[in-house]
Amino acid sequence: MLALIExxxxxxxxxxxxxxxxxxxxxxxxxxxxxxxxxxVREARDRVRAALLSSDLPWPMRRVTVNxxxxxxxxxxxxxxxxxxxxxxxxxxxxxxxTTEGVAFLGELGLDGSLxxxxxxxxxxxxxxxxxxVVPIESAGEATAVAGTRVRPASSLADVVGALRGRRPWSxxxxxxxxxxxxxxxxxxxxxxxxxxxxxxxxxxxxxxxLLVGPPGSGKTMxxxxxxxxxxxxxxxxxxxxxxxxxxxxxxPPGEGIPTRPPWRAPHHRTTDVALVGGGSAWLRPGEVSxxxxxxxxxxEFGEFAPAVLDALRQPxxxxxxxxxxxxxxxxxxxxxxxVAAMNPCPCGxxxxxxxxxxxxxxxxxxxxxxxxxxxxxxxxxxxxxxPEVGDLLAGTPGEPSSVVAARxxxxxxxxxxxxxRCNGELPGQALDELCPLDPxxxxxxxxxxxxxxxxxxxxxxxxxxxxxxxxxxGVVGPVGERQVAEALQLRAVHSSLxxxxxx
Amino acid sequence: xxxxxxxxxxxxxxxxxxxxxxxxxxxRLLDGYAPRAAWQAIAAGRHPADPDGRYRAKxxxxxxxxxxxxxAKVGASVCVLxxxxxxxxxxxxxxAPAVLFCLGDPTVLEGRARVCVVGTxxxxxxxxxxxxxxxxxxxxxxxxxxxxxxxxxxxxxxSGALAVSTGAxxxxxxxxxxxxxxxxxxxxxxxxxxxxxxxxxxxPPGARGARWRFAVRNxxxxxxxxxxxxxxxxxxxxxxxxxxxARRRGTAVLAVPGxxxxxxxxxxxxxxVEGARAVRNAEDVLHALAHAARERGYxxxxxxxxxxxxxxGRGPALKALAPWVRQVRMALCHDPATLDDIVRxxxxxxxxxxxxxxxxxxxxxxxxxxxxxxxxxx
Numbered sequence: 001m002l003a004l005i006e007x008x009x010x011x012x013x014x015x016x017x018x019x020x021x022x023x024x025x026x027x028x029x030x031x032x033x034x035x036x037x038x039x040x041v042r043e044a045r046d047r048v049r050a051a052l053l054s055s056d057l058p059w060p061m062r063r064v065t066v067n068x069x070x071x072x073x074x075x076x077x078x079x080x081x082x083x084x085x086x087x088x089x090x091x092x093x094x095x096x097x098x099t100t101e102g103v104a105f106l107g108e109l110g111l112d113g114s115l116x117x118x119x120x121x122x123x124x125x126x127x128x129x130x131x132x133x134v135v136p137i138e139s140a141g142e143a144t145a146v147a148g149t150r151v152r153p154a155s156s157l158a159d160v161v162g163a164l165r166g167r168r169p170w171s172x173x174x175x176x177x178x179x180x181x182x183x184x185x186x187x188x189x190x191x192x193x194x195x196x197x198x199x200x201x202x203x204x205x206x207x208x209x210x211l212l213v214g215p216p217g218s219g220k221t222m223x224x225x226x227x228x229x230x231x232x233x234x235x236x237x238x239x240x241x242x243x244x245x246x247x248x249x250x251x252x253p254p255g256e257g258i259p260t261r262p263p264w265r266a267p268h269h270r271t272t273d274v275a276l277v278g279g280g281s282a283w284l285r286p287g288e289v290s291x292x293x294x295x296x297x298x299x300x301e302f303g304e305f306a307p308a309v310l311d312a313l314r315q316p317x318x319x320x321x322x323x324x325x326x327x328x329x330x331x332x333x334x335x336x337x338x339x340v341a342a343m344n345p346c347p348c349g350x351x352x353x354x355x356x357x358x359x360x361x362x363x364x365x366x367x368x369x370x371x372x373x374x375x376x377x378x379x380x381x382x383x384x385x386x387x388p389e390v391g392d393l394l395a396g397t398p399g400e401p402s403s404v405v406a407a408r409x410x411x412x413x414x415x416x417x418x419x420x421x422r423c424n425g426e427l428p429g430q431a432l433d434e435l436c437p438l439d440p441x442x443x444x445x446x447x448x449x450x451x452x453x454x455x456x457x458x459x460x461x462x463x464x465x466x467x468x469x470x471x472x473x474x475g476v477v478g479p480v481g482e483r484q485v486a487e488a489l490q491l492r493a494v495h496s497s498l499x500x501x502x503x504x
Numbered sequence: 505x506x507x508x509x510x511x512x513x514x515x516x517x518x519x520x521x522x523x524x525x526x527x528x529x530x531x532r533l534l535d536g537y538a539p540r541a542a543w544q545a546i547a548a549g550r551h552p553a554d555p556d557g558r559y560r561a562k563x564x565x566x567x568x569x570x571x572x573x574x575x576a577k578v579g580a581s582v583c584v585l586x587x588x589x590x591x592x593x594x595x596x597x598x599x600a601p602a603v604l605f606c607l608g609d610p611t612v613l614e615g616r617a618r619v620c621v622v623g624t625x626x627x628x629x630x631x632x633x634x635x636x637x638x639x640x641x642x643x644x645x646x647x648x649x650x651x652x653x654x655x656x657x658x659x660x661x662x663s664g665a666l667a668v669s670t671g672a673x674x675x676x677x678x679x680x681x682x683x684x685x686x687x688x689x690x691x692x693x694x695x696x697x698x699x700x701x702x703x704x705x706x707x708p709p710g711a712r713g714a715r716w717r718f719a720v721r722n723x724x725x726x727x728x729x730x731x732x733x734x735x736x737x738x739x740x741x742x743x744x745x746x747x748x749x750a751r752r753r754g755t756a757v758l759a760v761p762g763x764x765x766x767x768x769x770x771x772x773x774x775x776x777v778e779g780a781r782a783v784r785n786a787e788d789v790l791h792a793l794a795h796a797a798r799e800r801g802y803x804x805x806x807x808x809x810x811x812x813x814x815x816x817g818r819g820p821a822l823k824a825l826a827p828w829v830r831q832v833r834m835a836l837c838h839d840p841a842t843l844d845d846i847v848r849x850x851x852x853x854x855x856x857x858x859x860x861x862x863x864x865x866x867x868x869x870x871x872x873x874x875x876x877x878x879x880x881x882x
Contacts, residue, residue, distance in 0.1 A: 195844040198854045356767055358738065360626045360655055362687060384842050384875045445862060474855070483859045490843050490858035490875075497874020 001025060003090035003097070006104035007083035008124040009075045012284045012324070012331030013248040015120065015127030019069045020080060022087030027063035033084075035068030038076045047078070047109045048085045055113035055158045060092040074328065078108035079118035082134065085109060085157055086164075099164040103152075104130035106139075113157040119250035122146050122243050134160055140173045142247060145240065145258050184229040184261070188401040189222070192392030196223050199383045199491050201405050204230045205412035206469030207425035209317065209339040209378055211302070213494050214385030216349050220342035223385075224298045227340060229402040231262045231296070232410050238294040241334060245293055249286050263295035265337075269304040273312045277335075279324045284331050289316045292337040302341035307370050313339070317378045320426075338425075341379070368498055380425060380462045382495040412472035424469045429461040436468040441482035449489065454496065463488045514582040515572035516543040517603045518708035522571050523559050527706060527720060531585070531602040533559075539584060539603075543568070574710030578683045580605045582708075593618070597727035597753075601706045607682055607698035612673045613648060613728065617793050620650040620729030620750075622722075622743040623657025623736045628768045629840060629873070631736030632660040633881070634760050634785075638735070639664025641786030643671040647793070650675045650728050652721065653703065655686075657735045657743075659693055666696050673701030677725045679718035681707040722746040726753060731793055733783065734759045737771030744771055756796050758783045763839050825863065828852065832860035833869060833879075840876035 005020040031045045052059050066084055068075050083105040089095045106124055108116040118124070121139040125147045133150050135143045140153035152170045154160045162168040190197060196212070200223055203210040212220040234242060239258050246252045246263070267276065267288045274280060278287030289297060299305060316322045320336035346359040347367045359367075376382075416424050419435045427435060438446070446463070449455035455463065466488035467480045476484065516539035521530060532553040533542050545551040546563040554560060575582070583590040583604040593613045594600045604610075619642055623631060639649050639661035649665040651658040653676030665674035676697045682705045685691040697703050706721060707713060719742060726732060726749035734757065737743040747757050759780045762769020776782050783789050822830065835841075835849035835857075847857050861877060864870035871880050 192848070193844065194847045195842070195854055356628070358626050362655065382875075384844075386842055386844060389848070448866065470855070482862075483855050486862040487855045487858040490854075490861065493843070493872065493875035497876075 001091060003087045003100065005083045005087040005090070005100060006128060006130050007080050007106060008104070008127045009079060010077060010120040010123060010248055011073075011329075012278075012333055013120070013123055013245045013286055013290070014331070015123040015125070016073065017127050017129065018073075018075060018080065018083075020083040020087045021067040021069055022084065022091040023065045023067075024060050024088070024091040025063050025065075029061045029063065031064045031066075033066045033068070035066075035071040036074045037068060038074060040078050041068070041075050041080055044078065044081045044084055044109075047081055047111060048088065050111040051081070051085055051109040051113040051157050052088065054111060055156070055161070057089060057157070057161065058092070058094060060088065062092075064088060064091075077118060078116075079106050079120075079124060081109040082107040082115065082157070082160065086160065089161065095161065095164055099166075102131040103134060103164070104128040104132070105134045105160070106143075107134070107136045107154075109157060115154055115156055115160070120244070120248035122240070122247045125151070126244070137171055137174065140171075142243065142252065144173050145243060184402070185222075185225045186229060186402045187226045187405055188398040190219060190226065190399045191395070191397075192388040193219055193223065193385065193399075195383055195491075196385050197399065197405075199381050200224075200227055201230065201409060201473065202466060202469050202491060203227065203338060203340070203381055204405075204409045205423070205473050206380070206416065206466060207338055207423035208380035208466055208469065209425070210341070211376070211379040211382040211494070211498075212340070212342045212385055213345050213382065213498070214342075215344060215387060218385040218387050220385060221298075221300055224296075224300075224340045224342060225264070226402060227296050227298075227338065228262045228264045230406045230409050231338075232406070232413055233260050234262060234294055242294050245286050245290050245334065249291060251291070263292055264298065265292040265295070266298040266300060269299070269301040271305070271309060273306075273309045276309055277312045277316065277322050277324070278333050279326070284324055284326070284329070286333050287322070289313065289322055289335040289337060290333040293334045295337055297337045297339050299339070299341045302343035303367055303370055305370075307372065310370075310375055311372055314375060314378070339379075345384070371498065376495060376498055377456075377458055377462075379492075379495065380466050381491045382493070382498070383491055384494045408473055411475075412469065415472040416469070424465045424472070427465055427468070432461060432464050436464055437479040438464070438485070439479040439481050442467070442480055442485040445482050445485050445489075455489070459492070459495070463492060466491060513539045513584065515568060515575060516540045517582050517584050518575050518605070519543060519563070519568045519571035520546075521603045521605075521706070521708045522567065522711045523562050524712070525559070527599070527601055529553070534584065534602045570710060571708060574683070575605075575708065578607070578709035580607050580682050580709055581610075582606075583610065591728075593728055594724065599723050600727065601724060603706070603708075605682055605705050605708050606702055607694075608700070608702035609673075610675075610702045610704065612701045613675060616646060616648045616672050617797070618648040618650050618675075618729050618731075619789060619793065620725045620732045620746065621657070621661040622652060622725065622732065622734055622746045623661075623772075624738050624741050624743065624768055625654055625656035625658075626738070626768065627656040627660070627736050628762075628766055629876075629878075630762065630766070630838070631657055631760075631768055635660035635735045636664035638733070638760075638783075638786045638789060639674070640667050642789060643668040643674060645786060645790060646672045647790070648672045648675055648701070650677060650725055652676070652718075652725060652746075653678050653690070653694060653697060654718075655690065659690070661735070662693055662697055666693075666700055675701050675728070676703045677721055677728070678703060678705045679707075679721040680713040681705060681709050681711050683709045684713060718742060719745045723749040726750040726755060729755060731755065731789065731796055732757045733789060734772045734775055734780075736760065736762055736766075736768045737775075738767060739770040739774070741771045747775065756781065756792060758789060758792055760784070765839070822869065825867065825869075828856065829860040829863050832857055833864055836864075836870055836877060836879050838879050838881070840873075840878045842875060843877070846877060 003022045008015040090100050115136040117136045117138040121142050125143045134152045137153040137155045143151045163170045242259050265288050276288050316335035322333050322335045346364045350357045467484040470484040471480050549560050585602045591610045635657045643665035722745040732750040757780045759772040759775040832850050835846045
């Protein structure tokens with residue numbers, strides 16, 4: 001009269017094991033669900049009953065109680081439908097008890113008994129201990145990436161029951177689709193913009209955050225969209241993390257394989273802070289910073305974002321994860337991304353230099369005041385872009401293709417990895433002296449800049465990290481030289497004009 | 505027109521100017537009346553310049569009291585056209601304001617050459633630098649710098665003139681009431697101008713400003729000036745109102761040439777095309793002033809020797825540089841350029857150019873601000 005079925009629900013981007021306990025007893029016919037279900041879980045009663053009847057399976061005309069253990073944790077989503085249906089069948093002795101032994105179930109039921117995919121399958125499967133995991137056939141590829149041969153795909157409740165009774169085989173795991181060969185935008189389309197291309201390459205090699213300032217049409221977006229194409233492909237661990245996060249947010253198209261390219265997220269400037277950093281009332285959905293994990297977060301029209309939204313970025317930029325806390329619980333979501341921001345230099349967008357448009361100093365100042373100095377400080381690279389020369393646009397020589405740049409980036413990352421960190425952007429400040437020594441000329445240059453007040457103490461660390469990345473890119477072995485430091489200073493030069501209140 | 509501005513007349517003059525009429529209307533209201541008499545005539549409905557009683561409703565006792573209080577709070581003096589304390593430099597102008605409100609000492613205008621320096625509020629580094637230099641050197645040479653005391657070129661010229669301790673004090677003619685600077689920086693600039701020279705306005709303290717007042721104010725600057733100098737003006741900039749007012753008066757207009765690519769210089773360069781005299785520095789302005797004085801019999805013009813500058817030799821510093829650094833310097837010019845421009849012009853790679861620029865900046869041969877590079881003047 002009692003059946004215990006293993007399943008899981010989603011919490012942030014992690015799965016949590018849930019045991020669905022079904023009890024069928026004498027009494028007036030009723031179906032109750034207890035154990036902190038949310039609305040979607042409570043509505044499962046109607047779906048489960050209809051699905052059983054549609055699949056020509058008997059519904060017990062007795063009192064059915066479902067408890068979702070552990071009872072103190074909130075359960076969300078429709079992923080427990082299948083486990084409840086199988087539990088009812090087992091508790092009503094329609095299925096013999098041994099058939100469900102060591103099998104876990106995931107999936108949403110339709111009224112016709114069909115099985116539908118649920119968000120976060122990868123995380124849910126990872127949380128299960130059973131030797132066999134039944135999943136909707138659309139999620140089989142994703143589940144296999146995590147659970148391998150334990151996965152049992154099925155397309156309907158009738159399939160599941162038939163296979164459990166041994167009357168028909170489980171469906172085959174559909175072949176893993178070849179990684180999508182979608183054409184990535186290539187750097188060879190970018191004409192001119194020598195400094196912009198260089199900054200992009202340095203950003204990719206060192207994982208440095210990049211701020212692009214320039215008038216409309218200067219190619220800010222064009223450059224930024226080409227960053228994922230020169231970043232190294234995801235490692236296996238990163239790919240699984242990305243898969244879990246995207247699946248939990250419900251945005252991986254079902255049937256697609258494991259991601260190999262870094263994700264690219266470009267939210268609109270009216271995005272709210274919850275949408276950007278994640279959260280929500282019950283589900284604690286990952287935000288854009290987590291969806292961009294191991295990839296690129298591109299914020300176009302940086303100056304148009306609400307100041308509070310931008311300042312919410314400070315913690316993830318510093319700690320590479322976002323801690324979301326609510327009264328009912330909290331999660332830590334991964335958020336390690338390269339931030340690329342693009343903005344106009346002034347409200348009208350046209351004036352790269354004072355006097356070249358009608359915006360006065362006060363108007364520029366008001367425009368830039370939306371960006372807090374602590375946020376701007378987190379950009380290692382900040383460059384001004386101008387509109388490309390007509391000659392560059394029309395002359396037939398295409399720029400260097402992404403593949404060549406990506407090869408240099410990969411080599412630089414290998415050099416950086418020898419220091420024990422993933423990339424130079426993650427080097428802690430106190431380790432710089434030991435890991436990235438300066439030669440005397442470079443030290444003298446930095447000292448001059450510090451004494452002149454054109455470089456801050458915080459800026460010093462950023463410049464040293466970037467200089468090390470430039471040295472890695474150029475194959476310089478040994479201490480960082482004056483040339484690398486000079487270039488690093490220039491690739492951050494715009495920063496001072498944004499932070500200081502006025503040009504005069 | 506009335507003969508004197510006694511203490512008791514000042515609030516009436518301020519109240520009349522607060523009625524909101526144009527400068528021409530105010531002149532008609534005070535034509536043949538002392539301020540107190542004009543006020544009483546309007547209030548009684550028998551002023552010939554107010555036949556339809558438009559101002560009668562506004563000419564009430566509370567308005568007079570408000571004007572009196574605002575005047576006392578700011579401490580401005582009141583000059584009524586025709587009174588003894590009205591600046592003689594302005595009195596003969598056909599469009600002279602009927603009433604002027606003044607902080608500081610308006611007599612600094614007398615017995616000195618006066619140059620009106622105007623230009624855009626959205627000025628370039630170049631324009632600001634030129635305005636500051638010319639303002640400073642003119643003041644040092646004993647020329648009164650007259651400006652609109654707005655942001656940009658006006659502020660640069662004023663602060664240049666204020667930086668000189670022994671010279672002619674500057675004068676600001678503002679388009680807003682004397683108690684309404686737009687920001688803290690302007691408040692400070694106005695206070696310094698009033699403390700050193702004078703700050704004039706057609707609007708009484710406490711009155712409501714309006715956009716059109718700024719354009720109308722420009723005629724006062726043109727009327728005060730022996731010469732009008734446009735440092736930098738956009739194609740349809742407000743400075744061109746001052747130019748038009750100067751031309752109506754036959755006052756010479758000078759302009760500082762700017763880059764033909766710079767929108768901030770589009771208006772001033774157009775003046776040059778139309779035949780305005782080009783000037784590079786205060787010395788050129790003084791020459792033009794001497795020329796105008798000979799032609800039109802103005803006050804004596806101070807000598808220009810005080811503006812001579814020492815020529816700094818760049819030769820030795822340049823020779824000490826490596827050839828490739830010199831090549832990068834060749835790619836620099838006096839117009840600000842981005843790193844990208846310099847890379848393109850010089851043909852060197854980003855690392856080389858960045859290193860060369862650091863060397864040049866260290867030797868004082870290049871100037872950088874916010875990612876823009878240019879050659880230092882001289």
